[in-house]
Amino acid sequence: MPISKGSISKAIHDKLTSVGKWTSQNQRKSYEFINSGIPRKQFQDTIGHPPEMAFNFLNGVYNWSTGKLEPHNKKYYFKGCTNYPLDMANNETSETNKYFKLLLGENAKTMMEFIGYSFYPSYEPIQCIMILKNEGGDGKTWFTNHVINAMFGTNNVSNISLDQLADVKTTNLSQLNYFINM
Known part of the structure; x- marks a missing residue:
C-alpha cells in the first residue's frame, strides 16, 4: 500500500518543526526531493x-x-x-576440534552445534537456547569474550538478560538483527 501524500507532508512538517527549520519552501523542497525518483519500498x-x-x-x-x-x-x-x-x-577444523575438546570436554560437540545454529538465520526447524552456568572461574566469560565475540564481532552480539528477554515490552525490537545474545 503506497504512503499517502498527506502522511509524507505531515512527517516532513513535523520533522522540520522539531528542528526549528520549518518554512513552506523547506517543506516543499523536502517533499520534491523525496518524490524525485528515489524508489521507495x-x-x-x-x-x-x-x-x-x-x-x-x-x-x-x-x-x-x-x-x-x-x-x-x-x-x-x-x-x-x-x-x-x-x-x-x-x-577440516582439527585444531578447533582439539581446542573445544580441551576447553569443554564432553560438551565440545554440543557447543560447536550451538555455535553453528547461531549462523542459521531462522528459528525453523531449530529453536534452542543454551545457558552457561557455574560458580565462576571456569572460563565462561573468557569463552564469550575471546571466542563468541571474535567469531560474530562485538557489534553483532547483544547482551540482553533472561529477565529482559522474558519481558515482551522490553525486548520488542531490541534484539532484531543480532547474530547471538550472550
Whole structure:
C-alpha cells in the first residue's frame, strides 16, 4: 500500500518543526526531493520481510539454500557482518576440534552445534537456547569474550538478560538483527 501524500507532508512538517527549520519552501523542497525518483519500498519488502536464508561474511554472503558463497548484495539488508572471510575450501577444523575438546570436554560437540545454529538465520526447524552456568572461574566469560565475540564481532552480539528477554515490552525490537545474545 503506497504512503499517502498527506502522511509524507505531515512527517516532513513535523520533522522540520522539531528542528526549528520549518518554512513552506523547506517543506516543499523536502517533499520534491523525496518524490524525485528515489524508489521507495514498503517495510515488508525490506527489513520487515522474513530473513533470507543467508549469512553475511567479510568475503561474501553464504546462501544456506544453495550452499554457496555469493557476492555481497544490498537486497539482503544485513545489519552486520563478521570481521573475517568464510573459507569454503578448508572444511577440516582439527585444531578447533582439539581446542573445544580441551576447553569443554564432553560438551565440545554440543557447543560447536550451538555455535553453528547461531549462523542459521531462522528459528525453523531449530529453536534452542543454551545457558552457561557455574560458580565462576571456569572460563565462561573468557569463552564469550575471546571466542563468541571474535567469531560474530562485538557489534553483532547483544547482551540482553533472561529477565529482559522474558519481558515482551522490553525486548520488542531490541534484539532484531543480532547474530547471538550472550
